[in-house]
Amino acid sequence: xxxxxxxxxxxxxxxxxxxxxxxxxxxxxxxxxxxxxxxxxxxxxxxxxxxxxxxxxxxxxxxxxxxxxxxxxxxxxxxxxxxxxxxxxxxxxxxxxxxxxxxxxxxxxxxxxxxxxxxxxxxxxxxxxxxxxxxxxxxxxxxxxxxxxxxxxxxxxxxxxxxxxxxxxxxxxxxxxxxxxxxxxxxxxxxxxxxxxxxxxxxxxxxxxxxxxxxxxxxxxxxxxxxxxxxxxxxxxxxxxxxxxxxxxxxxxxxxxxxxxxxx
Amino acid sequence: xxxxxxxxxxxxxxxxxxxxxxxxxxxxxxxxxxxxxxxxxxxxxxxxxxxxxxxxxxxxxxxxxxxxxxxxxxxxxxxxxxxxxxxxxxxxxxxxxxxxxxxxxxxxxxxxxxxxxxxxxxxxxxxxxxxxxxxxxxxxxxxxxxxxxxxxxxxxxxxxxxxxxxxxxxxxxxxxxxxxxxxxxxxxxxxxxxxxxxxxxxxxxxxxxxxxxxxxxxxxxxxxxxxxxxxxxxxxxxxxxxxxxxxxxxxxxxxxxxxxxxxxxxxxxxxxxxxxxxxxxxxxxxxxxxxxxxxxxxxxxxxxxxxxxxxxxxxxxxxxxxxxxxxxxx
Ligand SMILES: Nc1ncnc2c1ncn2[C@@H]1O[C@H](COP(=O)(O)OP(=O)(O)OP(=O)(O)O)[C@@H](O)[C@H]1O
Ligand SMILES: [Mg+2]
Numbered sequence: 001x002x003x004x005x006x007x008x009x010x011x012x013x014x015x016x017x018x019x020x021x022x023x024x025x026x027x028x029x030x031x032x033x034x035x036x037x038x039x040x041x042x043x044x045x046x047x048x049x050x051x052x053x054x055x056x057x058x059x060x061x062x063x064x065x066x067x068x069x070x071x072x073x074x075x076x077x078x079x080x081x082x083x084x085x086x087x088x089x090x091x092x093x094x095x096x097x098x099x100x101x102x103x104x105x106x107x108x109x110x111x112x113x114x115x116x117x118x119x120x121x122x123x124x125x126x127x128x129x130x131x132x133x134x135x136x137x138x139x140x141x142x143x144x145x146x147x148x149x150x151x152x153x154x155x156x157x158x159x160x161x162x163x164x165x166x167x168x169x170x171x172x173x174x175x176x177x178x179x180x181x182x183x184x185x186x187x188x189x190x191x192x193x194x195x196x197x198x199x200x201x202x203x204x205x206x207x208x209x210x211x212x213x214x215x216x217x218x219x220x221x222x223x224x225x226x227x228x229x230x231x232x233x234x235x236x237x238x239x240x241x242x243x244x245x246x247x248x249x250x251x252x253x254x255x256x257x258x259x260x261x262x263x264x
Numbered sequence: 265x266x267x268x269x270x271x272x273x274x275x276x277x278x279x280x281x282x283x284x285x286x287x288x289x290x291x292x293x294x295x296x297x298x299x300x301x302x303x304x305x306x307x308x309x310x311x312x313x314x315x316x317x318x319x320x321x322x323x324x325x326x327x328x329x330x331x332x333x334x335x336x337x338x339x340x341x342x343x344x345x346x347x348x349x350x351x352x353x354x355x356x357x358x359x360x361x362x363x364x365x366x367x368x369x370x371x372x373x374x375x376x377x378x379x380x381x382x383x384x385x386x387x388x389x390x391x392x393x394x395x396x397x398x399x400x401x402x403x404x405x406x407x408x409x410x411x412x413x414x415x416x417x418x419x420x421x422x423x424x425x426x427x428x429x430x431x432x433x434x435x436x437x438x439x440x441x442x443x444x445x446x447x448x449x450x451x452x453x454x455x456x457x458x459x460x461x462x463x464x465x466x467x468x469x470x471x472x473x474x475x476x477x478x479x480x481x482x483x484x485x486x487x488x489x490x491x492x493x494x495x496x497x498x499x500x501x502x503x504x505x506x507x508x509x510x511x512x513x514x515x516x517x518x519x520x521x522x523x524x525x526x527x528x529x530x531x532x533x534x535x536x537x538x539x540x541x542x543x544x545x546x547x548x549x550x551x552x553x554x555x556x557x558x559x560x561x562x563x564x565x566x567x568x569x570x571x572x573x574x575x576x577x578x579x580x581x582x583x584x585x586x587x588x589x590x591x592x593x594x
Contacts, residue, residue, distance in 0.1 A: 054488050078494030085488065091347060092484040092539045102485075105478055106494040113542055158493075 003030040004065050004080060004161035004190050011050050011060035020046045021214045023060070026192075028162070028207070033184050033191040035201040037225070038211030039235055044194040045086055045166050047211065051192060052083045052164050064162065078106035082160035086167050086194075088151040090139060096150045097135040100125055103157035118157075125153035130176070144171035152180070165193040169200065202226055202249045210234060223249050266537075270550045277554050278329060281561045282321045286568065289313060298322070324454035327462060328560040328574075329553035331451070331515045332525055334466035336533070336552025337545055338508040339526030341473050344480040344541065345501055346409040352527040353512040356416045356505060357394030359521035360423035362513065363447050365390020367427050371434040384458070384517040391513030394423050407498035412505065449522030449575030451560050458518040469511035470549060476504055477541035484539075522575045524582030525552055525559075532585055555581075 006028040013021040021043045028034040036044050049055045051062055053069040062069045064080065082103065100122040101114055108115070126134060129149040134142075142150060148171045155163060163184070169177045177197075181204040184191045195201045201208055202222040210218040210225050212234045218225045226249045231239040238254030283289045293309055297317040300308035308314065338353035346355070354360070369386030399406050401415040473480075479500050482490040487497045512526075529552045530544070537547045556574070559581060563574040 049488070052492060054491055074491060074496055075494035078492060081492070083488070083492045085485070088485055088489070090484045090486075091349065092344075093534065094484060094539055098538070098540060099484075102482060102489075102493060105482060110478065111475060 002161050003188050005030050006051060006162055006190060006192065007063045007066075008047070008051060008057075009061045009063065011047075011057035011062060013046055013050055013055060014058050019214060021050070021057075024209075024211070024214075024216045026051075026209050026216075026219070028190050028192055030190055031188050032206040033187075033193065033204060035205035035208045035222075036192060036194040036211065037196075037198065037201055037208060038194075038217075042211040042234075043214040044211060046214075048083070048164050048166050048192065048194060052081055053077045054083070075106055078158070080161045082155035082158035082163050084148075084151050084155045084163075084165040084168050086170070088147060092139075094139050095135065096126060096131065096137045096139065096142065096146075097122055099139055099150050100153045100157055103154040106158065121157050122153070125157045126150070128156075129153040130179075145173060145176060148172060149176065160189060162190045162192070163187075165191070167194050167196065169195065169197065198226055198231070198251050202251065223247065226251060267546065267550075270547065270554075274329065274550050274554050274557075277557045278325050281325045281328075281557045282317060284561050284565055285316075285321060287313060287316050289317065293317065294322075323456050323459050324451050324560070324564075325557055326459045327454040327518060328451050328556045330459065330462045330466050331519045331522060332529075332552035332554070332556025332559075333549040334462070334470065334511050334515045334552075335522065335526035336529035336548040336555075337470050337473055338512050340530035340533075340541070340544055340548045341476075341480065341504055341508050342526075343530055344483055345504055346413055347483065347486070348409065348413060349531070350527070351413070352523075353508060354420070354516075354521060354523075354526070355413065356509050356512075357398045357419040357423060358391045358509060358512040359516055360420040360427065361390040361392070361394025361397075362387035362516040362521060363390070363427045364423045364430070365393070367430045371430050384453070387520075388513050388517040390423070391509070391516060394419050395509040395513070397422075406505075407501040409501070447520060448573035449520035449578070450563075450571075450573050451519050452571065453518065462514055462518050465514040466511050469507050470545070472507050473504065474542075474545050476500065477545055480504075480541040520573075520575065522556070522578055524575075524578040524586075525556055528582040528586045529555060 008024060008026040010023045010025055011021060012019065012023060024047060026034065036047060038044050050057050053062070053072070056070060064072070069077065101118060104114055104118040104122065108118070123135065126132060129152060131146065131149055131153070134146070139147065139150070148168060152168060168180060172180060177200060181200055184193060185204040193205070205222060208220065208222050208225040209216060210230065217234055218230055223243070226241060228239050228241050231237060231251070240252045242250045242252070244250050279291050279294050282294045283291055293313060294317055296306050297309045297314050299306035300314070301318055309317065335353050339351065342351040342353065342355050343349055365386040365388065366383050368390070369383055397419045398412065398415045401419060402412045406412055479490070479495045482493040482495050483497070490497045490500070530548050533547045533551050534544060537543045556578070559577045560574045563572045563577045566572060
């Protein structure tokens with residue numbers, strides 16, 4: 001498996017007349033895991049779509065190994081970048097194995113069917129996701145967390161140099177959350193992952209960026225980004241930040257009474 | 265293996281369907297007639313039964329097979345592209361455009377050639393006009409499924425209204441009855457010309473669809489997913505909308521708007537072979553062909569000498585099949 005450097009150079013994106021992202025910069029060094037943090041609506045998913053080449057930035061540029069994404073063909077991108085969407089949904093009656101096999105499409109000639117090697121790879125990926133025996137299960141019958149793991153297996157058989165994940169933990173139980181983050185951190189693939197759990201991000205990411213209202217508020221190591229002031233400013237929650245033995249931040253939130261759920 | 269069995273069943277259906285009718289013929293007679301016409305060293309049939317097989321029944325049965333195959337595949341493709349299980353080949357205004365064109369030719373007497381060719385040409389022109397109107401109405405973002413589906417609904421209503429206006433404004437009830445018959449779909453106008461034309465257009469169209477089978481699979485999880493698997497969703501959609509519209513327009517010009525084949529056959533077939541298009545599309549083609557061959561055979565013989573519009577039969581047979589599929593899915 002190879003790996004890639006990703007750089008977003010002051011990217012901005014608008015939906016109609018509304019600015020969703022402005023002047024966001026991000027660099028993911030080869031093999032590292034970068035966490036994207038921010039409250040609901042801060043622009044995490046929008047940023048990920050730009051990084052994936054699913055939408056073109058209206059200002060700035062995204063570069064994969066110093067080549068602009070707009071210079072690359074869609075198929076060439078698909079061989080190098082895999083995306084796990086925030087909410088994968090389909091009405092099509094596919095089995096878990098058939099969904100995972102979608103990930104092999106960019107790697108074979110357009111008119112060819114899947115090979116035995118493709119099927120073996122997909123079975124292995126399902127097993128690695130803890131879903132051995134789920135090959136023939138219908139997508140519609142899978143639980144939220146099982147779907148998320150099937151979609152992850154699909155992204156992994158795509159053998160990407162860059163893996164982009166949008167809240168991949170939101171349906172997972174604690175064990176699978178920890179397993180996933182550990183896997184991402186130790187994988188040689190470059191990873192950009194959006195997360196809501198600040199502790200999980202602090203423990204496993206090499207680098208964090210914090211978004212607020214479509215703008216970059218902070219970027220750096222977990223200890224640099226996750227300070228009590230910044231958490232208060234961005235999330236409107238009082239937090240206490242301790243440092244654990246590895247020098248990584250540990251976050252404890254104030255009593256529920258001090259956390260405002262409704263702004264204003 | 266399954267594919268070979270299905271194909272054999274189709275050939276058998278065609279041969280058997282040709283034997284059914286007022287004149288008593290056997291499968292051997294059919295094979296003799298076909299063999300003789302293809303220049304094979306077989307004993308030819310006497311002229312009368314030979315012309316029944318070669319001039320009347322065979323073109324009709326072959327046209328039924330082509331129309332069934334084409335409609336079923338177009339339906340499967342459009343259901344995948346729009347992610348809408350209710351999509352059928354007439355989604356993009358094709359059938360109402362065809363009726364308007366045909367009715368305009370029949371009632372208003374717009375003439376380009378002579379005889380029934382007029383009707384088919386008018387229907388084809390109407391379909392193409394309707395599809396163009398759908399694209400124009402959907403505008404710059406025509407590749408977005410919801411926009412093009414809504415545009416299709418609006419244009420279909422408009423063309424149906426125009427058709428009704430023309431029919432009402434006309435006094436010749438005889439014409440109106442033949443129009444109704446044609447609107448419901450009928451293979452009575454089958455000829456070798458129609459068979460050749462449909463075979464060429466549907467054959468080419470279905471090949472394009474089959475080549476796009478993997479792209480259709482990639483649309484299962486939506487536009488972004490298709491793009492991140494290496495496809496250009498906008499271009500793929502427009503190409504396939506265009507191809508299915510052309511195929512459907514050609515078939516409708518030859519046989520009227522035969523309903524339910526394009527809607528139900530894909531659902532039923534998906535149930536057996538799965539949802540992936542490399543196997544779904546060929547299976548739809550063969551099953552659609554077999555289905556329409558037998559539906560049309562029933563339509564022309566059940567109340568002989570009176571003939572039912574085949575569209576009535578496909579609906580009568582299609583609805584129970586559809587209900588069954590829905591129950592087993594739920
Ligand atoms: N196509 C669009 N049109 C209008 N507004 C949009 C569009 N896409 C995103 N937005 C808005 O942009 C903002 C950022 O959306 P985005 O999905 O990137 O947020 P997010 O950080 O991923 O949020 P969440 O944590 O809830 O997933 C939101 O306010 C959203 O409503
Ligand atoms: Mg999001």
